[in-house]
Amino acid sequence: MQEVAYPVLTVLIFFPLLAAIGLFFLRGENTVRIYTLVVSVIELALSYPLFAGFKLESAAFQFVERMDWVGQWGVEYYLGTDGISFLMIILTIAVLPLCVLCSWTYITTRIKEFHFCLLFMTAACVGVFTALDLVLFYVFWEAMLVPMYLLIAVWGGPEKRYASLKFFLYTLAGSALLLVAIVAFRVAGGTFAIPELMEQNFAFSFQFWAFLALALAFAIKVPMFPFHTWLPAAHVQAPTAGSVILASVLLKMGTYGFLRFNLPLTPAASEYFAPFMIAISIAGILYGGIVALGQNDIKKVIAYSSVGHMGFVTLGIFLFNQRGLEGALFQMLNHGITTGGLFMMIGAVYERSHSRELGDNLGLGKYMPAYMFFWGLFALSSFGFPGTNSFVGEILVFVGAFEQNPWIGALMVPGAMVAAAYMLRVSLKLAWGRPTSWKQWPDLNLREWTYLVVPAVFVLYIGLAPGLCFKVMDASLIKLEKDVKEGAKVVSIEKERPMEMALNSLKGILK
Amino acid sequence: MNVNPYPFMPELSMFLIIALLFVQAVGSERMRHKVGVWLPIASLLPIAVSLLSVGQEGLFFHGAYQIDPLSQFFKVAIAIGFSVTIFNATRQPTLVTEKRSDYFLFLAISAWGLMMLASSVELITMYLALELSSYALYAIIALRAKDKGAAEAAIKYIMFGAVSTALALYGFSYILAGMHTTYLAELVQKTWSFEAAPMAVTGMGLFLLGMFYKLALFPFHFWCPDVYEGASNETAAFVATLPKLGAVVILIRLAAMFKPGYDITTVIAVLGALSMTFGNLAALAQKDVKRILGYSSVAHAGYIMIGLVSGTAEGLAAASFYALAYVAMNLTCFWVVSRVSVDGRNLQLDDLNGLHKRAPALAFALAVGAFALVGLPPMAGFMGKLFLFSSGWNHGYNWLIIIAGINTAISIYYYLGLVRHAYTKDAAEDLPLPDTSVFSFAGAALLSLLVLGLGMMPAGVFDFALKVGSVVP
Numbered sequence: 001m002q003e004v005a006y007p008v009l010t011v012l013i014f015f016p017l018l019a020a021i022g023l024f025f026l027r028g029e030n031t032v033r034i035y036t037l038v039v040s041v042i043e044l045a046l047s048y049p050l051f052a053g054f055k056l057e058s059a060a061f062q063f064v065e066r067m068d069w070v071g072q073w074g075v076e077y078y079l080g081t082d083g084i085s086f087l088m089i090i091l092t093i094a095v096l097p098l099c100v101l102c103s104w105t106y107i108t109t110r111i112k113e114f115h116f117c118l119l120f121m122t123a124a125c126v127g128v129f130t131a132l133d134l135v136l137f138y139v140f141w142e143a144m145l146v147p148m149y150l151l152i153a154v155w156g157g158p159e160k161r162y163a164s165l166k167f168f169l170y171t172l173a174g175s176a177l178l179l180v181a182i183v184a185f186r187v188a189g190g191t192f193a194i195p196e197l198m199e200q201n202f203a204f205s206f207q208f209w210a211f212l213a214l215a216l217a218f219a220i221k222v223p224m225f226p227f228h229t230w231l232p233a234a235h236v237q238a239p240t241a242g243s244v245i246l247a248s249v250l251l252k253m254g255t256y257g258f259l260r261f262n263l264p265l266t267p268a269a270s271e272y273f274a275p276f277m278i279a280i281s282i283a284g285i286l287y288g289g290i291v292a293l294g295q296n297d298i299k300k301v302i303a304y305s306s307v308g309h310m311g312f313v314t315l316g317i318f319l320f321n322q323r324g325l326e327g328a329l330f331q332m333l334n335h336g337i338t339t340g341g342l343f344m345m346i347g348a349v350y351e352r353s354h355s356r357e358l359g360d361n362l363g364l365g366k367y368m369p370a371y372m373f374f375w376g377l378f379a380l381s382s383f384g385f386p387g388t389n390s391f392v393g394e395i396l397v398f399v400g401a402f403e404q405n406p407w408i409g410a411l412m413v414p415g416a417m418v419a420a421a422y423m424l425r426v427s428l429k430l431a432w433g434r435p436t437s438w439k440q441w442p443d444l445n446l447r448e449w450t451y452l453v454v455p456a457v458f459v460l461y462i463g464l465a466p467g468l469c470f471k472v473m474d475a476s477l478i479k480l481e482k483d484v485k486e487g488a489k490v491v492s493i494e495k496e497r498p499m500e501m502a503l504n505s506l507k508g509i510l511k
Numbered sequence: 512m513n514v515n516p517y518p519f520m521p522e523l524s525m526f527l528i529i530a531l532l533f534v535q536a537v538g539s540e541r542m543r544h545k546v547g548v549w550l551p552i553a554s555l556l557p558i559a560v561s562l563l564s565v566g567q568e569g570l571f572f573h574g575a576y577q578i579d580p581l582s583q584f585f586k587v588a589i590a591i592g593f594s595v596t597i598f599n600a601t602r603q604p605t606l607v608t609e610k611r612s613d614y615f616l617f618l619a620i621s622a623w624g625l626m627m628l629a630s631s632v633e634l635i636t637m638y639l640a641l642e643l644s645s646y647a648l649y650a651i652i653a654l655r656a657k658d659k660g661a662a663e664a665a666i667k668y669i670m671f672g673a674v675s676t677a678l679a680l681y682g683f684s685y686i687l688a689g690m691h692t693t694y695l696a697e698l699v700q701k702t703w704s705f706e707a708a709p710m711a712v713t714g715m716g717l718f719l720l721g722m723f724y725k726l727a728l729f730p731f732h733f734w735c736p737d738v739y740e741g742a743s744n745e746t747a748a749f750v751a752t753l754p755k756l757g758a759v760v761i762l763i764r765l766a767a768m769f770k771p772g773y774d775i776t777t778v779i780a781v782l783g784a785l786s787m788t789f790g791n792l793a794a795l796a797q798k799d800v801k802r803i804l805g806y807s808s809v810a811h812a813g814y815i816m817i818g819l820v821s822g823t824a825e826g827l828a829a830a831s832f833y834a835l836a837y838v839a840m841n842l843t844c845f846w847v848v849s850r851v852s853v854d855g856r857n858l859q860l861d862d863l864n865g866l867h868k869r870a871p872a873l874a875f876a877l878a879v880g881a882f883a884l885v886g887l888p889p890m891a892g893f894m895g896k897l898f899l900f901s902s903g904w905n906h907g908y909n910w911l912i913i914i915a916g917i918n919t920a921i922s923i924y925y926y927l928g929l930v931r932h933a934y935t936k937d938a939a940e941d942l943p944l945p946d947t948s949v950f951s952f953a954g955a956a957l958l959s960l961l962v963l964g965l966g967m968m969p970a971g972v973f974d975f976a977l978k979v980g981s982v983v984p
Contacts (some may be wrong), residue, residue: 070894070970072977073901135897139888146882149927153935161935169923172885176920179886180912183900 007065008049009079009130016043020119023112034116040097047093059479075192079131083476084259085129091336092125095248099241101451103343108239117147132480134182134192156237163237170230174220181213184202197265201490202333206500211269214261216439221254225284228307235303235391240347248336255313255332267487277318282411284311289418294356302342302428309335316397319404325477327396334389341378341455348448352441362433367445372431374452379427383419389462518578521561521586524625528553533882536612546612547601554597561647570906575633580978585629585760588835592753593622595842600745605855606897610654621647625757634693637660645672652742664741675724685710699767706776712775718842725758727814729786736805747801748845751808752838759834762819763827771822771907780911782818787918800848800858804927806823811837817903817911828980829898832973836891836965843880843958847873849973865938870945877956881926883962886919891965961962
């Protein structure tokens with residue numbers, strides 16, 4: 001148990017919520033923006049105790065807070081963080097001020113509501129990453145849908161209604177069975193507390209179905225191929241800040257769910273389904289890359305590239321070795337930084353050209369050198385150029401894949417190559433294409449510099465000195481790997497004829 | 512007979528209101544206008560009195576009438592629901608002034624009947640209380656009879672009601688013939704499997720039809736969307752909520768007979784599954800807001816069955832909690848519908864367009880109500896579903912819970928439709944302005960707080976509900 005003077009995690013969740021209520025007493029558009037920016041910086045400052053107090057060598061949950069919520073059902077208000085969620089919490093909080101800055105001139109209508117949604121969103125996302133009670137997790141998991149839905153539906157592009165509805169329906173439909181799985185865990189394990197459920201070894205027949213119910217919800221959120229179709233629509237229609245949060249934080253919740261729930265709670269089933277999960281991850285990598293290659297809308301390119309990048313993450317998770325897990329968690333962080341940065345860049349150019357078509361934004365290199373510098377940096381990072389952050393993550397997944405099975409590694413190679421191809425294609429045209437009707441747009445202003453420098457610094461820092469991140473995640477990941485392998489062994493006896501067993505247990509469930 | 516009146520205070524307070532309304536209804540022309548002035552305030556009295564009488568217990572009238580936590584829980588709920596519907600109905604635009612006191616008189620009689628239903632533990636008593644509450648409603652729906660839709664709705668309601676009543680009575684005769692008693696306390700001691708008592712089980716099945724009719728459970732739901740559509744918004748708010756409480760309380764009392772595995776339990780589970788699926792699918796195609804809410808109530812009747820078939824005190828408590836949550840969520844939606852429809856017309860989805868600009872508080876309340884009906888946290892509907900699912904899992908009806916989960920996913924589309932129209936679409940210019948008075952705002956705020964409060968801090972109410980659940984042997 002961590003010794004802290006005050007409940008850090010609760011403050012991080014509820015401070016933005018309370019601050020959001022304050023928005024309604026403000027007048028003036030800029031007041032609202034400045035207020036939210038200040039709130040987001042304070043939120044960042046409030047996370048300082050996390051850095052100061054986090055014990056790197058410990059694999060246990062830290063900063064734990066535990067209270068009764070609905071005593072009769074054993075639902076608790078139970079928060080905590082470990083090496084897996086720590087980086088995600090920081091990422092969520094760090095993205096908030098950038099989102100405020102990149103929407104400064106982009107959002108001109110219903111400004112209060114917009115910033116309310118941003119703050120609400122941050123609170124719910126921090127909640128998702130810190131919840132250690134299944135019900136509490138579900139509450140935050142669903143609560144975040146509403147502000148995201150509104151972000152797309154109210155401030156989005158011309159097809160916003162279609163995109164937002166699709167987003168909402170897909171994700172909520174996915175989590176409908178998650179609730180059933182949560183209830184099943186409670187009945188089988190006697191508690192909603194995740195750390196206590198991790199200690200138990202559930203029968204394989206139970207794990208089999210629980211895995212599927214959990215995986216459906218998470219796979220839609222990631223999104224894994226073939227559940228990805230909501231993502232390009234949502235990304236393209238969302239306002240810049242919405243895309244940034246979607247890419248940086250929301251997609252991570254799916255992979256975080258795999259790491260937090262599927263692997264430790266259903267280890268044997270995870271092992272059983274791993275080949276299948278790896279196969280659709282590779283399909284996603286190749287599919288995302290190839291489709292991105294053919295897009296002329298820059299935002300679509302990045303959206304489809306996300307499908308590919310997240311494929312690397314899920315692949316790493318289901319490799320079941322240390323390198324794979326490290327690579328996966330690294331890529332979660334990296335994708336958040338790099339793709340977030342790319343979406344902010346697209347927002348910046350869209351404010352100038354009012355178009356996201358590649359053809360309308362040709363030849364920026366000549367008049368906007370600073371812009372192209374940042375774009376180049378993020379693009380290099382996006383396809384894993386050595387020296388940038390993604391290189392570290394991607395190479396780890398590669399090593400893990402080759403360790404596991406050379407064929408998996410071999411199948412990933414084309415995916416990485418396609419990524420380079422589509423990013424270079426877009427970058428080339430943006431920098432040196434011949435403008436069809438160019439106007440001389442001003443280069444980046446101070447505000448844009450501010451919100452681009454932050455991710456750029458992290459791209460290089462993590463790329464060149466990844467040691468600190470490793471230190472944060474390693475203890476937890478080593479424990480996770482050990483638990484999963486042991487857990488899988490304990491119940492593996494039952495696994496001789498899984499399909500037959502699964503059908504029998506289905507009869508049991510449906511009796 | 513020496514009866515202590517204290518346990519009956521909720522019923523007596525309601526009777527007092529009825530008596531006053533009766534005087535007003537038969538009184539002079541001048542008196543009838545004043546009903547909107549005193550009644551809303553007076554309707555708070557039953558709430559206070561039922562809250563005070565919560566601790567009371569006892570068996571009265573030769574064992575036919577029981578005061579226990581179950582009955583008191585539902586009396587509180589009925590009193591609150593009655594008060595909200597009264598406040599809601601005071602500004603009813605389509606009700607002519609000379610019929611006002613009659614209208615409120617019938618509402619109060621119906622609520623009174625439901626309160627008595629909550630305490631009935633004998634089949635004939637139940638039947639009488641049920642009919643008392645129903646007859647009042649038959650009259651109310653027909654009050655707008657100049658309107659063709661209302662006349663049709665009234666006829667449908669009465670016809671279906673009469674048929675289901677006849678079936679219930681017929682079933683009652685079978686039960687009496689098979690089990691030789693009408694007291695629940697004795698009935699629950701008997702074996703209710705079809706092999707052991709075919710006649711009584713058949714009879715109980717028929718008797719249940721009457722309750723299913725009130726609850727609008729598939730396939731006894733046909734009246735429901737039409738009646739909601741034909742009745743005025745304010746009447747629909749009453750019909751959609753309070754009678755459901757009455758039906759649930761009876762089903763909870765009878766639930767002690769539904770052991771998992773009995774044929775009758777399986778039939779209820781299957782009806783529950785069909786009800787949720789059919790209600791949700793039918794609601795997808797609706798454009799009229801009240802019809803959407805009508806089919807949604809068919810679906811919600813199905814969800815409540817999960818708690819009833821699980822055969823545990825937790826299950827019954829979950830069903831009670833969900834019934835209360837359902838009333839709160841639905842009243843929230845109907846409050847908004849009634850305030851938006853200032854001229855009393857039936858709202859189409861497009862009439863909600865741009866509500867967030869025209870009346871932000873109402874739009875927010877609608878969002879809270881709709882998301883609660885979906886079962887999205889942190890609203891009451893989510894906690895209700897969590898309790899239902901948890902209580903039902905591993906009691907032999909896991910398939911029912913999986914179906915409920917899938918149904919939740921189906922239902923998102925049409926509930927989200929309400930929010931989508933209110934928040935993302937722009938209003939046509941010729942829409943009449945919704946009621947944005949303090950009255951409208953205060954009601955919306957209170958009801959949203961109730962729905963959010965039940966979702967975020969359900970522990971207290973649920974503990975009470977658990978006492979309710981453990982009353983039944």
